[in-house]
Amino acid sequence: MSFEGYYQILCVNGHLFEVDYMHLDYYSDEHELCPDCNTRLPKNFFHNLVDDTNYDTCDIIPDFEWEKLCIVEKDEYGLKRYRRPTEQEHAKMRNYIQTWSEEEGFKYTYVGKEEN
Numbered sequence: 617m618s619f620e621g622y623y624q625i626l627c628v629n630g631h632l633f634e635v636d637y638m639h640l641d642y643y644s645d646e647h648e649l650c651p652d653c654n655t656r657l658p659k660n661f662f663h664n665l666v667d668d669t670n671y672d673t674c675d676i677i678p679d680f681e682w683e684k685l686c687i688v689e690k691d692e693y694g695l696k697r698y699r700r701p702t703e704q705e706h707a708k709m710r711n712y713i714q715t716w717s718e719e720e721g722f723k724y725t726y727v728g729k730e731e732n
C-alpha cells in the first residue's frame with residue numbers, strides 16, 4: 617500500500633491548517649499559502665507529517681497538545697494562534713495514535729516514552 621497522509625502546518629502567524637501529503641509534494645517547488653491569512657509559508661515552515669496509510673492515524677498532534685501552545689485565543693480572523701513547538705516538543709507531541717470506534721468516537725493513545 618502506498619503512503620497516505622497529510623501535513624499539520626503552522627503559518628508564520630500561527631494558524632494551524634492541514635494539507636494533503638500528495639498535494640504538498642506535488643507543489644514542492646512552490647510554497648503553499650496559509651488558507652486563513654494568505655501568507656506565503658517560509659522555507660522552514662513548521663510541518664508535522666501524519667501517517668494515515670493504515671486504519672489508524674499515526675504521528676498525529678492532537679488538539680489538546682496544540683492547546684498548550686496557544687498564544688492568541690481569537691485573532692482578527694477569529695482564529696487561534698499557536699507558537700511553533702521546539703524540536704523537542706514536536707518529537708513528544710506527535711507520539712499519538714488516533715483511532716475511531718462507534719462506541720467511543722475518536723480517541724488518542726499516547727505511544728511515546730513517559731517523562732522521567
Ligand SMILES: [Zn+2]
Pocket residue numbers: 627628629630631650651652653654655
Ligand atoms: Zn495564517
